[in-house]
Amino acid sequence: xxxxxxxxxxxxxxxxxxxxxxxxxxxxxxxxxxxxxxxxxxxxxxxxxxxxxxxxxxxxxxxxxxxxxxxxxxxxxxxxxxxxxxxxxxxxxxxxxxxxxxxxxxxxxxxxxxxxxxxxxxxxxxxxxxxxxxxxxxxxxxxxxxxxxxxxxxxxxxxxxxxxxxxxxxxxxxxxxxxxxxxxxxxxxxxxxxxxxxxxxxxxxxxxxxxxxxxxxxxxxxxxxxxxxxxxxxxxxxxxxxxxxxxxxxxxxxxxxxxxxxxxxxxxxxxxxxxxxxxxxxxxxxxxxxxxxxxxxxxxxxxxxxxxxxxxxxxxxxxxxxxxxxxxxxxxxxxxxxxxxxxxxxxxxxxxxxxxxxxxxxxxxxxxxxxxxxxxxxxxxxxxxxxxxxxxxxxxxxxxxxxxxxx
Numbered sequence: 001x002x003x004x005x006x007x008x009x010x011x012x013x014x015x016x017x018x019x020x021x022x023x024x025x026x027x028x029x030x031x032x033x034x035x036x037x038x039x040x041x042x043x044x045x046x047x048x049x050x051x052x053x054x055x056x057x058x059x060x061x062x063x064x065x066x067x068x069x070x071x072x073x074x075x076x077x078x079x080x081x082x083x084x085x086x087x088x089x090x091x092x093x094x095x096x097x098x099x100x101x102x103x104x105x106x107x108x109x110x111x112x113x114x115x116x117x118x119x120x121x122x123x124x125x126x127x128x129x130x131x132x133x134x135x136x137x138x139x140x141x142x143x144x145x146x147x148x149x150x151x152x153x154x155x156x157x158x159x160x161x162x163x164x165x166x167x168x169x170x171x172x173x174x175x176x177x178x179x180x181x182x183x184x185x186x187x188x189x190x191x192x193x194x195x196x197x198x199x200x201x202x203x204x205x206x207x208x209x210x211x212x213x214x215x216x217x218x219x220x221x222x223x224x225x226x227x228x229x230x231x232x233x234x235x236x237x238x239x240x241x242x243x244x245x246x247x248x249x250x251x252x253x254x255x256x257x258x259x260x261x262x263x264x265x266x267x268x269x270x271x272x273x274x275x276x277x278x279x280x281x282x283x284x285x286x287x288x289x290x291x292x293x294x295x296x297x298x299x300x301x302x303x304x305x306x307x308x309x310x311x312x313x314x315x316x317x318x319x320x321x322x323x324x325x326x327x328x329x330x331x332x333x334x335x336x337x338x339x340x341x342x343x344x345x346x347x348x349x350x351x352x353x354x355x356x357x358x359x360x361x362x363x364x365x366x367x368x369x370x371x372x373x374x375x376x377x378x379x380x381x382x383x384x385x386x387x388x389x390x391x392x393x394x395x396x397x398x399x400x401x402x403x404x405x406x407x
Contacts, residue, residue, distance in 0.1 A: 019377065022387040023341035024274075026334055027267045030256035031249045037341055038241060040378045040387050044348050045234050048226040058352065059198050059215040061388055062180045063374040063395075064133025065156040066110050070121045071129035075189055079126075081117045083110060091190055094118060113137050116177050124212065125205040129185040129193065132212070135160065135178035145359065145368050153178070154363060157395065158374060161359040168358070175211040182215040182377075197379040197386050217352065217376060224355050230347070237344045244337035251330035252337075260323070264316050269294065278392045283342050285335040287328045291321060345389050352376050352389075371395075 020028055025037035044058060070081045078095050083104070085092040092103040097115050104111040116137045136153035142164065143152050150161040151172050162169045172178065184199035201214045226234070255261050270285070273293045277283060298317045324331060353372045361368040375390030 019386055019388045021392065022345050022378070022389055023338050024271065025387065026252060026338045026341065027255060027270055030253040031245075033256075034245055034249070034252060034337070036385070037387065038238070038245075040380075041238070041341070041344055041348065044378055044389075045226065045231070048224060048348070048351055049231060050225060057198065057379055058217040059182060059377045059379055060217050060357070060373055061375040061377050061390065062133050062135065062182075062215060063156045063158040064135045064180055066113060066134055067131060068114070068117050068121075068134050068179065069129060069131050069185075070117060071126040071185070073129075073190060074187060074193075079122045081114050081121065083114070086190065093190070117179075120177050120207065120209045121179070123205065123207040124210060125203075127203075130181045130199065131183040131185065131195075132179040132181035135180060135211075136172070136175075137177050140172060145361065150359070152361075157362070158371060159361040159363045159368060161361060161368070171208075171211050174208050176209045178211040180213055180215055194384075196384060197377075215377070217355070224351055226351065230351065234344065234347055237340060237347065240340040241337060241344060244333050244340055248330045248333035248337055251327055252334050254327075255334075260319070264320050266320065269297075281393065283392055284339050287324060287332050287335070290331075291324060294321060294324075342392075346391060349375065349389050349391055 022037050022040060025033035027033075029036065047058065067084055068081060069083065069086050070079070072078065073080050073093065080086075080093045080095050081100075082091075082093050085103070094100045094103060094114060097118065100111050100114050100118065104114060113134055117134065133155065135155050140151050140153045143150060143161075145152065145161045149164045151164060151169050152159055152161045153172075154160070162172055164173075181201055182198055184196050185193040186196070187193035198215060201212060204212065255267055261267070270290065273290060274283070274285065276293070277285065277289070294317065301313075349372070357373070360371050360373050362371045363369075372391065372394060374395050375388055377386050377388050379386045
């Protein structure tokens with residue numbers, strides 16, 4: 001594992017239920033969020049330069065599913081498993097198979113995997129509460145992958161392949177469940193627990209029935225190191241980021257804080273548009289695209305109206321379009337900033353991807369297309385904040401379109 005120093009604002013996260021893309025910091029936290037994204041990117045670049053110190057590290061983002069929470073409930077000392085619903089207003093915490101049937105019987109895929117987790121994860125001697133992603137249970141098969149016999153499993157979108165004759169292959173064959181742990185929760189009660197990213201799993205007991213590991217990024221080969229040309233490319237992109245940020249910082253704060261923009265949920269709509277663009281093969285945003293998207297949505301809603309009387313929703317729409325047109329220049333700069341941060345992120349991802357671990361593929365028909373891991377996560381352990389580094393065009397678009405083996 002490599003770690004490195006960063007200087008970001010003091011932000012904490014109580015529950016790791018959703019993690020944001022680095023470039024979406026443009027919309028999430030105003031100009032402070034952009035500064036965070038810039039500092040995270042610089043810290044990763046410093047690591048790739050070999051000039052890292054303590055404070056933050058990179059983890060691998062495994063494409064597991066479903067998420068599993070397991071450990072000891074501090075309120076009663078009992079071992080439990082659950083999904084993200086353990087943090088519901090009315091928590092769904094499972095101590096027995098009967099609890100799983102009652103809480104998750106409507107989702108048989110989730111229910112069966114939680115029962116396997118309940119049976120075997122208690123053998124690890126977990127003291128707190130851990131969150132991880134289930135990689136496999138009884139759904140490991142043996143297939144020929146590029147001429148080699150491998151154990152393969154597809155928990156979500158990416159197919160993982162491990163050679164049958166390898167040491168890891170033998171461990172997976174013996175295991176009843178595989179989990180990658182990435183978050184630990186501590187607290188005196190379930191509703192007051194706070195998250196710390198990337199816990200050490202070294203203190204857990206070994207069990208032949210459970211294959212587990214943490215998500216640390218490990219470069220034992222030394223291949224994930226910037227060349228001089230790559231560092232120059234990074235610095236050039238960072239200059240673009242700084243220029244676009246200077247032209248858009250005031251507007252970015254307005255998007256984040258302005259009561260009207262908040263009331264019409266403009267940031268949420270921009271994110272919906274971003275995902276639609278990804279499905280279409282692009283991450284670029286333009287003011288024209290946003291206006292067209294808002295008008296299309298508005299016109300579809302109008303067709304459902306039973307009266308022609310003008311409403312507050314109509315007024316809000318026209319006011320939103322008017323303000324977007326008025327602020328088109330800084331908003332275009334904000335969209336360019338989003339794009340330049342994306343290109344900066346991709347440069348970092350491509351370098352991190354040079355370290356090879358378990359084989360990763362997209363299964364299409366009877367064959368396997370080589371793909372990269374889902375992505376990486378930059379984690380500030382001191383500030384307890386994390387941003388994900390994912391190639392949205394490669395992984396997210398596949399996630400939207402590739403059929404899943406698990407629901």
